[in-house]
Amino acid sequence: MKKLNYAQAINEALREEMERSTELFILGEDVCRPEGSDGAFQVTAGLPKLYPARVLNTILNESVIAGLGAGVALRGGKAVVEMQFADFVTDAIKMIRNLIAGLYYRNSIPLSLVLRLPSGAPGSAGPFHSTSPEMLFFNEPGLIILAPGTPYDAKGLLKTAIRQNSPVIFLEWKKLYGTSPEKYPKELDLEIPDEDYTVPIGKARVLREGKDLTLVSYGAMLFEALKAADTLKEKGVETEVIDLRSLMPFDFETIANSVKKTGRLIVAHEDKEVGGYGGAFIQLMSQKFGLFDYLDAKPIVVGAKFTPHPHNPILENEYLPHADDIVRAAEKMFGDIHLDMPSESDSVSYQNRLCSRVVQQGTEKRVELTPMRKRIAEIMTEQWKRPHIHDRTKICFNSVLKHRAETRQEFEKKTGVRLTFTHYIAYAVVKTLMIEQFKPLRSRFEESLDHNGSVDWAHPKATVERDFVNLSVAVATESNELFVPVIRGAEKMNFAELASSIADSAERCRNKKITPDDFGSGTITITNVGVFGTEDGNPILTETSQMASIAVGEIKHGPGGHFGRIVMAFDHRMLDGKLAGEFKKALKEFLENWNVDIFKD
Amino acid sequence: MVVISGKTRPFFKDFDYFRDLQSHFIDVAGPNQIYSRDKKELLELAPKDPETLLFLLRSMMITRRAEEKIKGMAGQLPGSAFFGRGNEATSCGVMSAMKYKDPAFPLHRDLGCDFVRGDEAFKRGDIKFPLANLFFAQYMSKANSPCRGRDGNIHWGIPEINRYPMISHLGTNISVACGAALIEKFRNSGLVAFTFIGDGATSTPDFQALNQAAARELPLVVIIDNNQWAFRTTPQEQTKAIPLSLKALAFGIRGFTIDGTDILSVYSAVKMARDLALKGMPVLIESVTFRMAGHSVYDPYEKYVPKDDLERWTRRDPIEQFENHLREKMILSNAKFDEIKTSVEKEIGEAVSWAENSPHPEPGDLYKGIAANRELQEFTETLCRGDCS
Numbered sequence: 001m002k003k004l005n006y007a008q009a010i011n012e013a014l015r016e017e018m019e020r021s022t023e024l025f026i027l028g029e030d031v032c033r034p035e036g037s038d039g040a041f042q043v044t045a046g047l048p049k050l051y052p053a054r055v056l057n058t059i060l061n062e063s064v065i066a067g068l069g070a071g072v073a074l075r076g077g078k079a080v081v082e083m084q085f086a087d088f089v090t091d092a093i094k095m096i097r098n099l100i101a102g103l104y105y106r107n108s109i110p111l112s113l114v115l116r117l118p119s120g121a122p123g124s125a126g127p128f129h130s131t132s133p134e135m136l137f138f139n140e141p142g143l144i145i146l147a148p149g150t151p152y153d154a155k156g157l158l159k160t161a162i163r164q165n166s167p168v169i170f171l172e173w174k175k176l177y178g179t180s181p182e183k184y185p186k187e188l189d190l191e192i193p194d195e196d197y198t199v200p201i202g203k204a205r206v207l208r209e210g211k212d213l214t215l216v217s218y219g220a221m222l223f224e225a226l227k228a229a230d231t232l233k234e235k236g237v238e239t240e241v242i243d244l245r246s247l248m249p250f251d252f253e254t255i256a257n258s259v260k261k262t263g264r265l266i267v268a269h270e271d272k273e274v275g276g277y278g279g280a281f282i283q284l285m286s287q288k289f290g291l292f293d294y295l296d297a298k299p300i301v302v303g304a305k306f307t308p309h310p311h312n313p314i315l316e317n318e319y320l321p322h323a324d325d326i327v328r329a330a331e332k333m334f335g336d337i338h339l340d341m342p343s344e345s346d347s348v349s350y351q352n353r354l355c356s357r358v359v360q361q362g363t364e365k366r367v368e369l370t371p372m373r374k375r376i377a378e379i380m381t382e383q384w385k386r387p388h389i390h391d392r393t394k395i396c397f398n399s400v401l402k403h404r405a406e407t408r409q410e411f412e413k414k415t416g417v418r419l420t421f422t423h424y425i426a427y428a429v430v431k432t433l434m435i436e437q438f439k440p441l442r443s444r445f446e447e448s449l450d451h452n453g454s455v456d457w458a459h460p461k462a463t464v465e466r467d468f469v470n471l472s473v474a475v476a477t478e479s480n481e482l483f484v485p486v487i488r489g490a491e492k493m494n495f496a497e498l499a500s501s502i503a504d505s506a507e508r509c510r511n512k513k514i515t516p517d518d519f520g521s522g523t524i525t526i527t528n529v530g531v532f533g534t535e536d537g538n539p540i541l542t543e544t545s546q547m548a549s550i551a552v553g554e555i556k557h558g559p560g561g562h563f564g565r566i567v568m569a570f571d572h573r574m575l576d577g578k579l580a581g582e583f584k585k586a587l588k589e590f591l592e593n594w595n596v597d598i599f600k601d
Numbered sequence: 602m603v604v605i606s607g608k609t610r611p612f613f614k615d616f617d618y619f620r621d622l623q624s625h626f627i628d629v630a631g632p633n634q635i636y637s638r639d640k641k642e643l644l645e646l647a648p649k650d651p652e653t654l655l656f657l658l659r660s661m662m663i664t665r666r667a668e669e670k671i672k673g674m675a676g677q678l679p680g681s682a683f684f685g686r687g688n689e690a691t692s693c694g695v696m697s698a699m700k701y702k703d704p705a706f707p708l709h710r711d712l713g714c715d716f717v718r719g720d721e722a723f724k725r726g727d728i729k730f731p732l733a734n735l736f737f738a739q740y741m742s743k744a745n746s747p748c749r750g751r752d753g754n755i756h757w758g759i760p761e762i763n764r765y766p767m768i769s770h771l772g773t774n775i776s777v778a779c780g781a782a783l784i785e786k787f788r789n790s791g792l793v794a795f796t797f798i799g800d801g802a803t804s805t806p807d808f809q810a811l812n813q814a815a816a817r818e819l820p821l822v823v824i825i826d827n828n829q830w831a832f833r834t835t836p837q838e839q840t841k842a843i844p845l846s847l848k849a850l851a852f853g854i855r856g857f858t859i860d861g862t863d864i865l866s867v868y869s870a871v872k873m874a875r876d877l878a879l880k881g882m883p884v885l886i887e888s889v890t891f892r893m894a895g896h897s898v899y900d901p902y903e904k905y906v907p908k909d910d911l912e913r914w915t916r917r918d919p920i921e922q923f924e925n926h927l928r929e930k931m932i933l934s935n936a937k938f939d940e941i942k943t944s945v946e947k948e949i950g951e952a953v954s955w956a957e958n959s960p961h962p963e964p965g966d967l968y969k970g971i972a973a974n975r976e977l978q979e980f981t982e983t984l985c986r987g988d989c990s
Contacts, residue, residue, distance in 0.1 A: 023784065053787060056817070064776040064810045071780015071794075074765060075704065079780070091806065095776065099768050106752040107766045110973035141981055142972050166974035202976040249980030290989045 001191040003181040007043050009151035009192060010116075010172065013158040014044065014080065016196065018051050021078050024162065026055040027068055028082030028116075033057075040084050041118060041177050066092040066115060070100050073111040078162060086117035086133040086171070093136060100167050101142040110165035114158070119147075120220050120270050121320060122174040127309040129174075132219075132271035134247055137169045138280060144201060145247040147171040149222040151181070152190035153245055156199030163198070171247075173220040185226045187241070204251035206258070210238035213330055214258040216281070217268040218244040221321070225268050228326035237330060247277060252289045259285075263296035264333050268326050273303030296453065297333040302326050372481055383541045385457050387572040390538045393584040398561040399594040400424045407598060414599070415496050421564075422473065422528050423499040425552055427598075428590040429524060430469050430490045430498065438583050440575045442466050442523045444545040455544065460573060466523065468492075472546070473502050474527035475509040483509040484525055484542050485518040495598040522546045530554035536565040547574040548583075616843060618829065618889045619913060622860040626870065627887075629849045629856030643859070646869035648697075651932045655941070657697060657864055658927060660720070661689035661920045663945045664713040667733060670949055671740055675898045679742050680753040685710030687862070687893035688826055690919030693717050694867025695824055695888075699795055699875060704781040705764045706774040706796035709755040710826055710892075712736075715764065722762045730955070733948050735759070737956035744962040772798060772805030775823060779810040782819035782883075793878045795822040795871075801831020801839055803848060811852040811883060818881030822874045825885065827861070828892035833905055849885040861888030862919040865926075890919070 004012065018024055032038050032048040032055060039045060048055040058065050062083055069079035083089040089096070096115065103109045121130035137143050144166055148154040154172065161168040181189055187207035207222070208229060217225040222243055229239035240258050244250055259265050265285075267278035278301030285291035291299070302321045310316050369377070400421065408419045417423075433442045445460035471490040475483045485505040490498055508514045522543045529537040529551050536553040548570040555564035566587070570580050626643055628636040648654060668684045675682050685692060692713025696705065701721055707714040719732025728735070738746035739757045747757040748766075758766030765781075767774050778796035785792040798808065803825060814821040825845050829836060842848050849856025855877055859870045867888055874884035891914035895902035927933035968985050972978040 023787075025784070025787075059809065059813045059816065061806065061809045061812075063773070063806050064779065064813055067773060067776020067807060067810065068780035068783060068813065071777040071782070072784045073780075074760070074777065075781050075784045077784045094770050095773055095807075098770050099773050099777065102751075103766075104973050105971050106748055106756070107758040107760065108970065109758070109760050109765075142977070144972075144974060144977050164974050166972045166977055200976070201974065202980060249977050252983075284984065287988045288984060288986070 001193055003189075004151050004155075004192055005176075005178055005180055006151045006154055006173070007041055007177040009155040010043050010158055011045055011047070012192075013155040013162075014047060015050070017078075017080075017159060017162045018047065018054065021162070023072075023077035024054065025069075025072050025077060025079045026051075026082075027058050027065060027072075027079060029058060029060055029065070029084050031055060031057060031082055039082075041174065043116075043172075043177070044082075062088050062091040063095045066095040066100065069113045069115065070095070070103070070111060073113040073165075073167075074103070074109050078112040080114045080116060080158075080162060082116045082118075084118065085129050085131075085174075086119040087128045087131045089115070089117055089133055089136065096137065096143070096167075096169075097140045101137075101140045103142075104166065105142055111167045112162070112165040114161045114168045114170050116170045116172060118174045118177075119171045120173040120175055121309065121316065124311055124313055124316060125174070126311045130309045132171075132269065132276075134169075134171060134271060134277050135275060135280070138248060138277065142166065143248065144168040145171065146201065146245070147173075147218040147247050148199075148245055149173065149176070149217075149219050149243055150184070150188045150190055152192055153199050153205075153243075155192060156197055157201070157245065159196075160198040160201055164201070171219065175220040185223065187226060188222060188243075199245070202246045202249040202251060204245055204254045205243045206240065206254065207243050208239065208241040210240035210262065212237045212262055213239045213264045213266065213333070214242065214255065214262045215239050215266050215268060215326065216242045216244055216255060218247065219270065221268050221270050224321065224323045225326065227323035228268075228330070231323060231327050232330055235327075237334065239330075250281065252285060255285060256289050256291065256294070259291060259294045263294060264330075265291070265295065265299040266302060266326060266329050266333075267299070268302040268321060270320065271303055272306050273301050273321075274306040276301065276303045278303055300329040300332070302329050376482065379542060380540060382455070383544070385455075386541055388538075388541065388569050389572045389577070389580070390567055390569050391577065391580050391584065392536055392565050392567045393588055394563055394565050395588050396561055396563055396592050397421065397555050399592050401562050403594045403598075411496075411499075411598060415500055417496075417499045417503045419499070420528075421530075421552065421555055422526065423495070423502060424591065424594070425550075425566075426471060426473060426490075426502060426526055427495050427498055427596065428587055429526060429550065430471055430493075432583065432586045432590055433469050433524065434491050435586065438579070438586070439465060440579060441548050441570070441583055442469055443574065444523075444547065445574065447544060457573075463574070468523070470521050470523045470545075471498075471502075472522040472525040472543070473505065474525060475506045476532075477510050481509075483514060484522070485509060485514055486520060486522045488521075494601055495596060499598075520545075525549040526552065528552045530564060536567050538567055539569045541569060541571060547571045548580075618827075618844070619917075622858065622889055626860065626866065627844050627846050627856070627858035629846045629858075629885075632850060635847075635850075640860070640863075640866060643869040643873070644865055646872045647865035648868065653697075654927060654930075654932055655937070656720070657693060657868075658920070658923055658933070659941050659945065660693040660697070660713055660717050661864065661923065662941060663733070663948065664689045664693065664716050665920060666945050666949050667716070667736055667952075668712060670737075670953065672898060674740075678740050682740065682898040683709040683755050683896075684894040684898070685712055685826075687890045687914065687919065688828060689713050690864035690923065691824065691826060691861040691867050691888040691890060694864040695795065695797075695871050698868045698871035699793065699822075702763055703792050703875075704778065704785065704794040706767065706778045706781075706794070707764070708767050708771070708774065708797040708799065708826065710799075710828065711797050712755065718762055718764055722759075727762050728759065731948060731952060733952035734955045737952050738959050741956050741959070742961075743956060743959040744966065745959050746956075749966070750962040770805075771802035772807035774798075774807075776807045776810040776813075778823075779814050779819060779821055782814060782821040783817065786817075786819055791879065793820040793822060793875050795824065795875075797824045797826050799831055800825060800827040800829065800836045800845060801834055803845060804839055808848075811854060811885065814883040815852045815854045819883060820878045820881070821883040822871065822878050823883070823885050824871070825887040826890070827887050828890045829910075830892040830896070830902075830906065832896045832900070844889075845887040846885060852883075852885070854883045854885060856885045856887070858887040858889060861890040862914075862917045862922060864919060864923050890914075891917075893918075 031044040069081035072079040446462040450456040469491045487501045539549040539551040553565040692711040696714040696717035722728045742750045782794040844858040846856030846858040
């Protein structure tokens with residue numbers, strides 16, 4: 001194993017492939033001389049001496065250089081041709097885009113041809129020695145575009161490129177040529193094996209894993225990307241940094257998997273943000289690979305400003321993208337409330353933003369939220385945005401009480417379930433809901449989403465009628481946990497089944513045997529708040545799919561018998577007071593005149 | 602200083618292609634050596650055996666007939682058509698003088714090259730169908746044509762017989778031919794790469810590839826099809842270096858200007874050039890003819906090409922000239938001529954039928970074979986799929 005700088009790694013790749021392929025030619029301006037450090041960037045050092053017939057200085061004409069490479073390759077040889085600076089490839093665009101790229105498509109002629117382009121801004125090289133040329137080739141089908149950012153990848157990718165037979169645009173980064181390996185961040189500082197190795201085309205490399213943000217970059221910009229990731233880590237954002245390595249084809253799978261995890265994407269490159277690689281990449285990732293489904297925030301491209309490339313270091317610093325541009329872009333995605341670390345002076349303003357005046361007294365202890373409380377906060381806040389109306393009715397439970405007294409022992413013997421008021425109410429609710437008239441109460445909306453991906457409650461798209469009832473029964477455990485598990489297909493169950501299901505799910509909540517499948521798609525919730533001594537309580541809808549929720553208050557003895565109030569919260573978008581009232585009336589009648597044989601029906 | 606054998610006529614002032622190449626050719630052998638040489642010196646290298654001579658005649662005839670046939674079908678063919686009417690002696694002469702395996706890069710008025718090589722290729726079994734079949738299938742953009750519908754008209758190539766395609770950007774072929782010459786020299790294969798360029802395209806940047814061929818002493822012959830029209834522009838609007846072989850001086854290579862309507866002159870000049878190229882001296886041959894049709898089938902050339910020019914160059918029609926020459930030499934009889942004519946008609950007729958019965962590509966063929974590299978091909982196909990939901 002050894003450490004080489006970028007130029008040395010490419011030199012080694014060329015040397016090894018010259019040895020391996022007897023008809024590989026290296027052509028370009030000034031690739032020969034001075035002996036031992038040949039080439040404008042010494043990338044071809046030593047090669048002319050070893051292979052004098054196959055490493056040749058060409059004339060000064062980039063179109064001819066590219067054509068020479070094509071001629072050698074179409075006769076079955078291999079060619080690595082150099083454009084001394086990527087900026088000078090423009091004379092060869094005609095040859096590359098029109099002749100070379102489509103030669104296989106039009107005439108079935110494969111070309112083992114690599115065009116090496118020293119690219120990027122080394123610093124004060126001016127407008128004609130600093131370009132990132134990838135977009136000159138990106139939309140010409142048939143061209144591979146590679147952009148290694150480390151010596152390891154440069155050597156491995158160049159070898160792969162030479163050995164295969166589609167034309168390759170090989171972008172090398174001038175800034176990295178002489179960078180000594182010691183200066184590399186650890187993620188880029190890969191040792192180079194002594195034995196032969198290649199790097200596959202079309203595969204990105206995850207430099208660093210993270211769950212909050214996907215940062216895609218390539219070439220010299222990787223250094224800035226990693227710096228930005230370090231800064232963001234201090235602010236509490238875990239960034240997943242990915243080195244694309246291959247711009248065409250590109251590794252959509254790795255990127256998609258990353259964004260599925262993080263929900264946020266930044267593409268950072270040295271090329272201009274206008275019409276640069278990032279824009280095309282995001283468009284294709286969205287249109288072809290489903291990126292938008294995974295995004296929680298808009299994707300951002302961080303690139304150079306849309307001005308010509310300046311010479312003065314101050315101007316160039318303004319022009320080029322840096323780590324802090326990436327950090328600023330990330331901050332936009334998260335909102336500064338998460339990124340600000342409350343410091344001594346900041347905490348007051350932080351609290352003031354929450355419209356709460358803070359006065360220091362006593363002691364405060366900061367405690368992390370449990371996942372359950374986080375979840376409840378999320379759900380309740382979101383559901384509260386729906387227009388809740390609360391209607392109440394007093395029900396006489398004499399009939400139910402009498403029936404329960406007569407049947408509870410036998411019922412418990414037969415089913416093992418202790419009969420409660422909740423069971424009677426649940427059965428009544430389910431049966432009443434299945435009446436055709438009350439279909440709206442068991443329907444749900446197809447909600448629309450706003451441009452941020454949140455539910456736009458004011459504009460539901462359509463009503464979805466359902467011919468089933470998924471009954472949710474709230475369960476409060478001893479340890480103050482709140483669960484609202486769902487009993488699916490309650491309308492099909494007879495009384496015994498329903499009562500057993502309710503008892504069973506409550507038991508599983510208490511024993512922590514409840515699973516994610518026990519939640520979701522509920523039609524209506526029944527919460528018995530009476531057992532806690534509440535006379536009547538206004539319930540909150542807890543699920544997007546439910547239109548109503550019933551809270552059962554304390555059933556007390558009073559003049560005339562046992563009475564209890566039920567309060568029904570309903571979503572006024574779906575039903576109005578009339579239907580809600582009629583439902584409660586039907587429910588009341590059902591319960592006040594109990595005539596269901598609980599052992600049969 | 603200019604040395605002109607026999608005369609010191611400053612022909613560069615009033616050099617006339619029609620008049621001055623009838624009995625002489627121009628030899629640019631170096632800065633102080635620009636000769637006007639007797640054509641007879643050249644013709645010593647010409648073939649003499651009747652079989653070869655009749656083959657040369659037939660090649661020109663079938664080239665012309667094939668193009669006439671295309672002209673007749675133009676309205677039914679997709680896209681444009683290009684004709685080298687008047688250039689048959691140049692194209693057939695060049696290809697006959699080169700070797701069967703020499704890398705060839707013909708242009709759009711060099712169809713004769715294809716018929717000459719195609720004849721031998723079909724005999725050897727290197728192509729499965731007569732070249733005429735492939736030609737018509739190509740113009741009809743059929744699935745079994747050399748381009749399989751991916752490029753049209755004369756942009757075809759048949760790499761198996763070392764015949765490489767052109768693209769519309771003229772001149773690029775010179776750089777590529779130069780690359781082919783580079784590797785063949787390295788291989789010591791004894792092969793010479795050759796290509797063509799028009800009088801107009803001698804102005805394109807890739808013409809500079811001759812510098813590369815010269816500096817590295819590559820086996821390359823470049824033939825200028827000087828038919829005196831570059832679309833609607835004359836050579837005089839293109840350059841002051843007339844005859845165009847003078848441009849060889851700038852590259853330090855050998856140049857000839859020859860009568861391109863005389864197939865034996867062409868053959869001989871190219872033979873000479875090939876030997877020179879093999880020894881490391883690239884050669885630029887200006888073969889002078891006249892464009893007897895428009896730039897493309899849709900170009901109304903009668904509106905801008907002077908009628909007198911068309912008339913006098915008709916008298917120098919390459920096929921008629923050679924036909925007369927062979928009759929004089931008693932190599933061609935009426936019967937023989939009719940026999941050739943009939944066989945040409947038959948070959949063309951069969952080729953057209955074959956091509957008409959050939960299948961068109963399927964829509965799905967659009968996505969196949971975009972890249973030889975598997976990763977790029979798969980990814981490109983993925984991008985061509987419909988959008989995700």
